[in-house]
Amino acid sequence: MLVDSKRRHYLVTLKPQGEFHSHKGVVRHDDLIGAPEGSVVASTRNEPYRALRPTLEDFVLLMPRGAQVIYPKDLGAILMLADIAPGQRVFESGVGSGALSTAMLRVGADVVGYELRDEFARRAITNVAAFLGDEALRRYRVELRDAYAGVDDGPYDRMVLDLPEPWQVVPHAEKVLAPGAVWCAYTPSIVQATQAREALASAAWAEARTLEVLHRTWHVDGLAVRPDHRMVAHTGFLTTARFCGR
Numbered sequence: 001m002l003v004d005s006k007r008r009h010y011l012v013t014l015k016p017q018g019e020f021h022s023h024k025g026v027v028r029h030d031d032l033i034g035a036p037e038g039s040v041v042a043s044t045r046n047e048p049y050r051a052l053r054p055t056l057e058d059f060v061l062l063m064p065r066g067a068q069v070i071y072p073k074d075l076g077a078i079l080m081l082a083d084i085a086p087g088q089r090v091f092e093s094g095v096g097s098g099a100l101s102t103a104m105l106r107v108g109a110d111v112v113g114y115e116l117r118d119e120f121a122r123r124a125i126t127n128v129a130a131f132l133g134d135e136a137l138r139r140y141r142v143e144l145r146d147a148y149a150g151v152d153d154g155p156y157d158r159m160v161l162d163l164p165e166p167w168q169v170v171p172h173a174e175k176v177l178a179p180g181a182v183w184c185a186y187t188p189s190i191v192q193a194t195q196a197r198e199a200l201a202s203a204a205w206a207e208a209r210t211l212e213v214l215h216r217t218w219h220v221d222g223l224a225v226r227p228d229h230r231m232v233a234h235t236g237f238l239t240t241a242r243f244c245g246r
Contacts, residue, residue: 001054011062060099067096073215082184093147094162098124113142161185167199179245193237200241208241
């Protein structure tokens with residue numbers, strides 16, 4: 001990741017004899033390959049760029065995408081609320097550009113994803129490999145299928161959904177989730193969250209809750225300290241529940 005003097009961020013895959021071009025000149029990849037992280041290099045127009053390996057947050061915000069990604073503030077909450085851990089089998093539907101898949105694979109889960117659009121599925125696989133390496137693909141399988149029509153190959157320890165109508169998957173979840181499993185859905189609208197909660201109201205489910213995560217940064221410059229004028233407020237609602245068995 002290259003960071004310019006105005007703190008603009010650029011994601012670059014380094015290649016021998018490659019070049020990064022911008023209106024502030026050219027940065028040669030060979031000047032970066034083998035250099036320690038944090039190095040500052042100058043473009044052909046003498047613009048300084050600091051080189052850092054991207055964090056997962058950086059990668060999610062900068063990576064190539066086909067569908068809108070789940071923001072990092074929600075990714076972190078999903079990992080905690082859904083209790084994603086190494087060795088778990090996780091079912092995901094609506095893989096989009098692969099941001100959530102990458103986050104779950106990175107903490108050691110095995111992920112099976114359903115996606116309707118082939119270009120999204122291919123983009124997700126490419127992004128996962130770009131950040132985690134090809135080894136992670138051994139724990140990642142994406143199928144071109146509709147989760148509303150059914151879910152196979154259980155049992156799963158966790159189910160995470162980024163779908164317009166996640167309540168349609170609840171009956172299928174009851175057939176493939178292990179007792180004690182966590183079900184989690186990300187929905188932009190509270191109406192969607194309400195319908196999901198209605199589907200989770202049976203005796204098969206417990207501990208249902210819905211929340212949202214707000215992200216406010218602060219301006220800190222010496223003694224000038226105040227909240228920033230802009231914040232990442234509502235992006236989506238997170239609804240979770242525990243499956244107690246049929």
